Amino acid sequence: MKLVLACLAALVAMASAKVYFSEKFDDAAWEDRWTVGSEWKPENQMGKWNWQPSLSDEADKGIQTGEDARFYSLTAPLDTEFTSEGNKLILSYTVRHEQNLDCGGSYIKLVNPGFDAKKFGGDTPYAVMFGPDVCGTSTRRTHAIFTYKGKNLLTKKNLRVETDNNPHRYTFVVSPDNTFEVRIDGEKVESGSLFDDWDFLAPKMIKDPAESKPADWVDEAKIPDPTESKPEGWDDIPAKIPDPEATQPEDWDEEEDGEWEPPLVSNPEYKGEWKPTMIDNPDYKGPWVHPEIPNPEYEEDDKVYAVCNPCSHVGFELWQVKAGTVFDDIIVTDSEEELKEFEDATFNAKKDAEKKALEAKKEAERKAEEEARKKAEEERKAAEAAEEDEDEDEDEDDEKDEL
Structure with missing residues (x-):
């Protein structure tokens, strides 16, 4: 009976598995499927996209940022709008930097419906932002950002990024149990809990604003021994003394060189700064712990993973100092099996x-x-x-x- 139920569950999962979007850019009609956000910035600030063959196969194409020091905007609708609740979200695509990348983003976004594609840009609300971002030595990371209740939440982890000229596959998996996984070239590079690695929820407990440490609270564990005093004559011993073995040079001329003085050396009898012995403080009460109370702003939410309600588009909005980044083989799905089949036919095959x-x-x-x-x-x-x-x-x- 257990085996039958397991088989039925597997069949249901297979039946529900779905690809919401896939793009290989292998035909010239890709331009009809995508909209350039030409009104995001003035025309002279917007970069043009190239339709670029791969290094190994002229027939295998991708899209490439084509002009230095430009903004880039591009969106395409999903085949079917994706709703996160109850579903695994898998967003995966390939990035290749033909240039020696110095400063530029190469991330992808999942966008909610209702925006103007011609004006799609940095201020357009989105649900998920994922992928590489590099600028000098200060910014070198893979972004993983969610929009939750109107706030953009960055992951607390510094996710690895690849900056060489080889193609690399970036995959973001978000599961209904509020866990995540980031993969590069199919290898898991990070995973964990959405609650631990993003600040979705306010803290359950906060410090009681009505409480403060009492003025007479003693939190010094040690004090100087009051029975001790500095020995008489302690400060009369100098740290440096004239070198007793030094002699005046034979050619020293007092009229020209002045009165000769021997160099100073460390005094072997010097005992350093006097400090009393530290003893246990009889009045010590221990560290004061600020009392906590339930946070009135805390709200339970076991569905923070459900950021697409729904998501309708994928998009790129980028700034690049040096152009030349190629994007290819994008997929949005809820199925690991569909992802594997797609990757085997694209990234892994070439x-x-x-x-x-x-x-x-x-x-x-x-x-x-x-x-x-x-x-x-x-x-x-x-x-x-x-x-x-x-x-x-x-x-x-x-x-x-x-x-």
Whole structure:
């Protein structure tokens, strides 16, 4: 009977598994499926998106930020609106930095319905923001942000980020038991509780504002021994004394050099600063603990995971100093099985070829740089030789004129 129930549960789960959105950018019609937020910023501040082939396959395309120091905005509707309650949320996509990334975001958002796609930007409300953000050495992290009751909540954890030129797969999983998991290239890099790693709820207890530490509270555990006093003559012993072994140099001239004084050295009899012995304080009451009371602002919520109520779009709103980031193979689903099938057909199927193609590209660039360096060196030597020949010709002409 247990086996039958388990099989039925598995069948129900399979039947309910759903892909709400997937995008591979492999056909030119991708532009019809996405809307550029062209009105977010002035036209001269908005960057253009390129339709970019992968390193290993011309037919495998992604979209790329195409202009330096620009804002980028792009949204697409989900095939079906996604509601979090009772469902696992899986948001996964691939990021590849062709540039040497110095400052720029490459995160993705899940957006609630009712916004203007042409004006989609940094001020547009969203449900989830996830993905890499790098700027210098101060910001190097993968963001995981929820919007809860109108507030954007950042995770307390510093999530790992990849900044090399290889494609990397970023996956965010949020479960109905209020747990989460972050994966990079299929590897779990962080997991835990939404309650522990975000400030969804106010604290249950707070310090009683009506209470304060009594003025006569003694919280010094140790005090100087009142029966002790500094020994007589303690301060008469100096820390430094003239070096008894030093002698005046033979060439010392008092008229020119002044009166000779031996250098100072540490006094072996110096005992340092006198301090009385510390003893237990007989009046010590221990550390004062501020009494707590129930927080009137605390509200129980066992569904903080349900941030999509619903989510209708995926979107990018970015700023990049150096452009060149490629985005590809996006999926929004509630099924680990659907995610695996999608990743096996996309990222996992081509990651090795992409890595080899990148290595080959870098090697070709290295050789080209080496050839350019050699050519420049040869041209420099040739110029120097020509200049020497010209100087010799001028010298010969000068000799002829003298004759």
